[in-house]
Amino acid sequence: xxxxxxxxxxxxxxxxxxxxxxxxxxxxHSHVYWYRQLPEEGLKFMVYLQKENIIDESGMPKERFxxxxxxxxxxxxxxxxxxxxxxxxxxxxxxxxRQETQYFGPGTRLLVL
Amino acid sequence: xxxVTQIPAALSVPEGENLVLNCSFTDSAIYNLQWFRQDxxxxxxxxxxxxxxxxxxxxxxxxxxxxxxxxxxxLYIAASQPGDSATYLCAFQGRGxxxxxxxxxxxxVNP
Numbered sequence: 001x002x003x004x005x006x007x008x009x010x011x012x013x014x015x016x017x018x019x020x021x022x023x024x025x026x027x028x029h030s031h032v033y034w035y036r037q038l039p040e041e042g043l044k045f046m047v048y049l050q051k052e053n054i055i056d057e058s059g060m061p062k063e064r065f066x067x068x069x070x071x072x073x074x075x076x077x078x079x080x081x082x083x084x085x086x087x088x089x090x091x092x093x094x095x096x097x098r099q100e101t102q103y104f105g106p107g108t109r110l111l112v113l
Numbered sequence: 114x115x116x117v118t119q120i121p122a123a124l125s126v127p128e129g130e131n132l133v134l135n136c137s138f139t140d141s142a143i144y145n146l147q148w149f150r151q152d153x154x155x156x157x158x159x160x161x162x163x164x165x166x167x168x169x170x171x172x173x174x175x176x177x178x179x180x181x182x183x184x185x186x187x188l189y190i191a192a193s194q195p196g197d198s199a200t201y202l203c204a205f206q207g208r209g210x211x212x213x214x215x216x217x218x219x220x221x222v223n224p
Contacts, residue, residue: 031210033210033211033212035212035214041216042202042214042215042216042217043157043202043204043212043214044214045211045212045213048209048210048211055210056209056210056211059211091156091157093157093212095210098210099144099145099206099210101147101159101162102147102159102212103159104149104156104157104158104159105156106155106156107155107156109154
């Protein structure tokens with residue numbers, strides 16, 4: 001059973017470009033979470049999704065950020081018009097049920113030049 | 114607002130020593146408490162999950178305890194090894210599904 005997969009592992013974007021981060025949950029998991037780790041800071045919750053539904057997006061910045069988890073395919077975290085402050089490690093986690101163990105992917109490290 | 118605090122922020126010990134990492138949280142409505150390990154530049158590895166109805170969980174040389182009344186959890190590592198060097202994170206899960214993380218304890222085990 002493969003773990004949580006994220007791609008790309010590293011992403012470099014120039015200011016104003018778009019960043020798309022992908023997350024494939026563990027097999028059998030229908031709950032996906034996105035967290036962000038800014039340099040020298042702790043992990044912060046961004047958004048929680050179940051298939052085709054956003055359950056909790058209270059941690060997501062109101063502008064430029066969006067997330068989806070379609071019926072087929074990976075979950076996508078999309079950042080439009082990136083700025084230097086978006087440079088961070090973005091981690092995806094998945095779980096089998098709502099309050100069960102969350103398993104984390106290796107993260108995508110975004111660098112905005 | 115839930116806050117999770119980890120003490121100490123950094124810890125350096127000689128190989129073979131037993132050690133305790135501390136985690137405290139402000140919200141008593143806890144559902145789960147999860148301990149993770151993070152290696153530099155890597156993702157998080159789940160170590161132990163304690164449900165609110167449990168007092169402790171054990172896995173190998175690791176033992177995690179939970180005291181809801183005092184809002185504390187401890188991670189005990191027995192007979193530490195250089196391979197244990199990493200950042201250890203505790204994460205609180207309340208009624209919602211989000212995890213609230215502490216800032217972590219950076220552990221160095223010296224051979």
